[in-house]
Amino acid sequence: MEKDRWIDEVLNSTQHIKRTKLKRDLFPIIEERLVLRETRVFGMSKSAMMAAASVLLVINAISIYYFNAENSNLRNDGSSVLSYQEIGIIDYSGY
Amino acid sequence: MSKQDVILLGKIAKGDKVAFKAFYVTHSSMVYNLAISYLKNDQDAEEVTQDVFVNVFKKAFTFKGASAVNTWLYRITVNASLNFLKKKKRSRMSPLENSQFQISDFLNPGVTLENKEKASILFKAIDSLGDNQKTAFILSFIEELPRQEVADIMEISLKATESLLQRAKTKLRVDLGKIYEYRRKNK
Incomplete structure (x- = not known):
């Protein structure tokens, strides 16, 4: 049958296909990509570390600032400092 | 398994660019031809060939000799070609x-x-x-x-x-x- 013969010819059309050569040398491009990748990865991790360190420093500074401010308020306003009796601990026998 | 290829991969794993060049010269034609069978486009096949060799450089240390170097390289090329096709398919309009x-x-x-x-x-x-x-x-x-x-x-x-x-x-x-x-x- 002609149809089957045609299908067989199409299926066999790539038999003994020859290897084609690359039209250009890709090695310099590959090397460039590897260098870029190395640079980018190092740059990113370094900058990420710097950013993380900066954020931590800022958080620390803010915490210290508020902690100091709160402590100084307590010292100035005596009524906010509660004695053990005021908060209900009057019997020390249990301790 | 080609002993020479195994030696080259060992050197590539340590970052040896001369060994990498030698590996590229030996295998680039095979990689490019396999990629072209999947992609049917010179430019895309060149891009996949680049991806494959970048991966070879990055993953050379993972080659433990369980399979032949050719088998390992074919596998990387097949995966790179299929991934490229998937990416292309996603960005393509309806047929x-x-x-x-x-x-x-x-x-x-x-x-x-x-x-x-x-x-x-x-x-x-x-x-x-x-x-x-x-x-x-x-x-x-x-x-x-x-x-x-x-x-x-x-x-x-x-x-x-x-x-x-x-x-x-x-x-x-x-x-x-x-x-x-x-x-x-x-x-």
Whole structure:
């Protein structure tokens, strides 16, 4: 049958296909990509570390600032400092 | 397994660029030709070839010699080509009506002149196969690798490879039959 013969010819059309050569040398491009990748990865991790360190420093500074401010308020306003009796601990026998 | 390739990969794993160049010179043609069978486009095949060698440089240390270097490299190339196709498919618009009956305008430069048209039809039909059938078919009938090597590359059994090939051929025969009828009616 002609149809089957045609299908067989199409299926066999790539038999003994020859290897084609690359039209250009890709090695310099590959090397460039590897260098870029190395640079980018190092740059990113370094900058990420710097950013993380900066954020931590800022958080620390803010915490210290508020902690100091709160402590100084307590010292100035005596009524906010509660004695053990005021908060209900009057019997020390249990301790 | 080529001892030379194993030695080269060992050196590449340590960052040796001279060994990497030697490996590229030996294998770039194989990688490019396999990529072109999947992508049917020079530029895309060049891009995949670059991706493959970047991966070889990055992953050379993972080669433990459990398979042949060629098998390992074929596997990287198959995966890179399939990933590239997936990315391309995602960005592509919906296919035109009757596009399966249109001959691809890509002519594989390795095909003999008298087979150019038929090979273009075959490459177009291969597009409609699923990833595994496509890979089994390309490795067996275009790369002309032994079945066992195809099985090793795909990390499946010999029996599973033969089953995939059988199903791929059946599907291709059906699709090619439709193309034959379409071309006969539109002559």
